[in-house]
Amino acid sequence: MDDYSCVLCHLQLEETLPYLFFAHPFSTLCWQILGISWDATLSTAELIVQARQRFGSHIFREVAIVAC
Template sequence: MHLFFYCPFSQACWNFLDIHWNTTLDFQLMFLRGRERIGSFFMATWVLWIHRISIILDGGSLSFANWK
């Protein structure tokens, strides 16, 4: 939940895409609703995941420009 919804960086990414999450919902329901709202939902979550992994494994830095 933190990686995709509560982290300030993740929230900035979703705000950039004009997506606002109802974090009171169940995690799975949030993902289902996200899939219904935008066609690129899975691409956005994948790129967010890959960006975070590059920071952990490759010593990269958190960068909104690189995420975009």
């Protein structure tokens, strides 16, 4: 049986791209330091639009790309 649990943490959550980029404890800490917050209850498109609006700077895209 294949195990897709995240090997970087012990939360036993499936290692998906949205989890790794937006919800993983390490990535969450990085986003907090940068002042970007993600609402994981939204679709990916809505999540990005809302985070950009909250960030309040025209360089949101550049900051997010460099962070990724």
